[in-house]
Amino acid sequence: MKSTLDRNKIPAKDIFYFRQRLKNKIFQSALAYFADLAKERNLTKKExxxxxxxxxxxxxxxxxxxxxxxLDTISxxxxxxxxxLKYEIVSLHENSQQTTQFPAISENSAKSGIALTKTNTIPTIGNFPNDNKGTKNAVAMKRSLYMQGSRQVSDAQVAKQAIYRKTG
Amino acid sequence: MSIEQAISSRVNDGSLKLVIPMAPSDRLLRSLYLTRELYDEVYEEKESLIEQKMFSILIADLEVIVNSDTIDPQYFRCLEPRKAGIWEIRSTRQEPQIRIFGAFAAKNIFIATHYKLRDELGRKHSGQWELEIKHTQRTWSELFPAYTHKKTSDRNQLYTGALDEEYFR
Incomplete structure (x- = not known):
């Protein structure tokens, strides 16, 4: 995707797409947060x-x-x-995940010997090594640190905490 | 030949297309393949603004499977009878609402066969739903005559990041 800064006019279809993408991302994040609280603290919709x-x-x-x-609903x-929410605005191109985090070989592909490349003819993708467990754990740890009184919890702190837990 | 290799063959012969998120910052956590006909219908250039809006929203909704860490339980629904293992992706975020039908080839690999406007499907247990299940089964057999799709309705066996339905009742 070209940078929108290099275009004279953003196509309407892109505008509609990005509006919905933003809604979906906030929605999925909020529901995931609720599910974690429901599990850990028995929070309900009724409450x-x-x-x-x-x-x-x-x-x-x-x-x-x-x-x-x-915006009021979200608040x-x-x-x-x-x-x-975490208030941080980044360039759409700043963390280009598709090239940096796309798995070179999936578990299944590794077994069958199919290598993956980032093109439209990617053969297949199986169980990604990057599933959401790590993310959820990081979210849970971040909340746990926050509840312990750390007002500013950085990703580095979360990573450190994870290492401490692993190594005991 | 594994199901992954069979998918690879279908991609190479043009019968399946992989959905790659439009935004470069989005990660690829799961695989969503569309049949060629579905892909063309969704992604081809639309003339009217209404159609552009409808399909742009649909694309954003489809990409939830591909890049969202978690997926809310209302997003995917296993159709009745559940033992058939046919699922709908519910694009409920707009009017007209859209349903995409398909099945899981393996964990985190969904093959979407076709779509219908929700209004075309009638009431919850109308015969039209059965026709869509048959349509999906027929398309699957044409794509993968030697392979069956996953038939469990246990979300955790089908994709990562499934939020527990229990909390949302």
Whole structure:
């Protein structure tokens, strides 16, 4: 994808796509955060509704999809979960993951000897080594450190904590 | 030949196309393949603004499978009868709503066969749903005559990052 800074006019289809992509990313992140809290602290939709003085059906509607979310919805929901977004704006091209993190060979492909390349004719991708466990653990650790009183928790701290846990 | 190699053959002969996220910063966590016909319908240039909007939103929704760390339980739904192992991706974020049908070849590898507007499908247990299941099964057999798709409805066996349905009831 070309940088939007190098274009005279951004096509409408790109504008629609990126609007939805943003909604989807916030939606999936918020629901994942809720699922973690539900698991760890038994938080329920009903409790969120109660804390926001809303009908539980409203929370169910929110959780059904991001289409009706506004910035106020996001703020309310995150507040009810004692959470907030990380405010960092980065270039779309700054962390070009597709080239740097794309797995060279998947587990299955490794077994069958199929090498992967980053083209549109990628043969297949199996169980990626980069599943979400690491991410979820990092999120959980970050929350745990935050609850322990660290106001500023960096990724480096989370990484350190992970190493300490591994090595005992 | 493994199912992965069979997919590779279908990609090479042009019957399947891999979805690569539009944004360069997005990671590729799972694989989504579309049949050639579906890919062309979704990605071909659209003339009207309404169609551009509809399919751009659909593309963003499809990419959730590819790049989202987690996937909410309403995104994927296993169709009844569940033992058939046919799934729908629910693009509920717009009007008209869209359903994409397909099946899992292996963990984190979804083969999408075709789509329908939600309005065309009628009520929840209408005969149209059965027709879509048969359509998916037929397309699968044409693509992979020697391989069956995954038939479990256990999300954790089918893809990583599945959020537990229990918390959202």
């Amino acid at each position: 969120i509704a109660k804390s926001l003085s809303k009908d539980p059906a409203q929370i169910t509607r929110w959780f059904a999809g991001p289409n009706n979310w506004t 309310d929901l995150l507040l009810a979960m004692d959470a907030e």
